[in-house]
Amino acid sequence: AQSVTQLGSHVSVSEGALVLLRCNYSSSVPPYLFWYVQYPNQGLQLLLKYTSAATLVKGINGFEAEFKKSETSFHLTKPSAHMSDAAEYFCAVRYSGGGADGLTFGKGTHLIIQP
Amino acid sequence: ETGVTQTPRHLVMGMTNKKSLKCEQHLGHNAMYWYKQSAKKPLELMFVYNFKEQTENNSVPSRFSPECPNSSHLFLHLHTLQPEDSALYLCASSFSSGSGADTQYFGPGTRLTVL
Numbered sequence: 001a002q003s004v005t006q007l008g009s010h011v012s013v014s015e016g017a018l019v020l021l022r023c024n025y026s027s028s029v030p031p032y033l034f035w036y037v038q039y040p041n042q043g044l045q046l047l048l049k050y051t052s053a054a055t056l057v058k059g060i061n062g063f064e065a066e067f068k069k070s071e072t073s074f075h076l077t078k079p080s081a082h083m084s085d086a087a088e089y090f091c092a093v094r095y096s097g098g099g100a101d102g103l104t105f106g107k108g109t110h111l112i113i114q115p
Numbered sequence: 116e117t118g119v120t121q122t123p124r125h126l127v128m129g130m131t132n133k134k135s136l137k138c139e140q141h142l143g144h145n146a147m148y149w150y151k152q153s154a155k156k157p158l159e160l161m162f163v164y165n166f167k168e169q170t171e172n173n174s175v176p177s178r179f180s181p182e183c184p185n186s187s188h189l190f191l192h193l194h195t196l197q198p199e200d201s202a203l204y205l206c207a208s209s210f211s212s213g214s215g216a217d218t219q220y221f222g223p224g225t226r227l228t229v230l
């Protein structure tokens with residue numbers, strides 16, 4: 001079964017510091033990987049996704065993620081945190097099975113930005 | 116109205132009530148999904164509809180009954196729920212190309228409280 005592990009349920013960084021949110025997946029076949037963000041009282045918004053076209057993926061709001069097959073990882077980074085980045089972040093995986101398949105999500109990481 | 120909308124945004128119901136959640140997508144998509152988001156747990160896929168046909172039922176109790184009358188509307192009918200069913204219910208839609216790389220777009224969710 002496919003699964004996603006997000007290390008750290010809470011991550012706290014200072015404004016202007018590097019943001020690193022970790023995601024590891026379990027897979028024996030190439031996956032499709034997604035990062036979503038959820039602000040309070042809102043649904044999920046796609047930040048970026050990996051679809052095998054390029055290992056370094058750039059997303060919205062200055063975020064990017066690098067797919068590392070050898071480490072089965074897809075960590076999310078942002079060079080300089082902003083107060084508006086405070087939110088819940090979810091890593092998700094789907095395997096190429098054809099048709100409409102649901103996503104398997106990690107438990108989420110709550111990002112706290114210290115002023 | 117654009118994107119994915121959900122009504123109502125908040126719902127409080129007793130265990131003997133019958134209620135329905137509504138989702139509508141204005142994106143021209145052909146697949147729709149229900150997810151459950153509970154505190155301390157990952158988002159759980161409940162149902163998938165592709166071209167109005169249910170393609171996945173993720174072992175969801177029968178007290179949850181989905182309905183997809185057309186590719187733009189999705190309902191979740193609720194009856195005799197339990198307090199542990201209290202959660203945020205998220206609807207999503209996508210254009211299913213069969214590749215697995217499709218982006219799912221989420222609505223804002225319905226916050227359900229079962230008394």
